[in-house]
Amino acid sequence: MVTGRAERAELEGGARRLILDHAARLLRSNGYHQTSLREIAEAVGIRKASLYHHFRSKEEIVEAVVNDGVGFVHEAVRAALEAAGEADPRRRLEAAIAAHLAALHGHSDYTCASIKVFSFGENPTPESVRRTRRAYDDLWRALIEELAGVGVLTPGIAPERLRLFLLGAMNGSVDWYREGRFDIPQLAGELVTLVAP
Secondary structure, X not given: OOOXXXXXXXXXXXXXXXXXXXXXXXXXXXXXXXXXXXXXXXHXXXXXXXXXXXXXXXXXXXXXXXXXXXXXXXXXXXXXXXXXXXXXXXXXXXXXXXXXXXHHHHOHHHHHHHHHOOOOOOOOOOHHHHHHHHHHHHHHHHHHHHHHHOOOOOOOOOHHHHXXXXXXXXXXXXXXXXXXXXXXXXXXXXXXXXXXX
């Protein structure tokens, strides 16, 4: 339990992020149904009632974690594409894949929780989550269309299926990627070779 004055001030200053950090770790490990507000509060070191100063419900905490997980990756890929500028389309794809993988594994509690709990149990998926996910999907749609437009993709691959395949393959790496065992730039290059030889 947080008791000291300095500890209380630190908690109040960064309480929202601290709560989300612990919630993301618990959601990643336990999933939506097995993570309770009591467990989140205990992990943070506060009473359960104190959570309500920052969030109205467990669903609101989960919504924020999921949106942050997608947001971290979206921002990394957007920045990588901006930095790549008008580079050749294969290099742009490679930059986007490398950025996705780096953000996915660099913010793994959030991104893994986001993947694991995208379905909100019995509750409908919040509109903000659908909107955040659509915006990221749209970024990849535009990139794949750009690649298709210049004839870089393997002939016969439908762009929408390719987008789903790429995102699924990259997100699936949470099951097998280990830092030090795999090199993200090398993985990005190999994945590009599979879809844009």
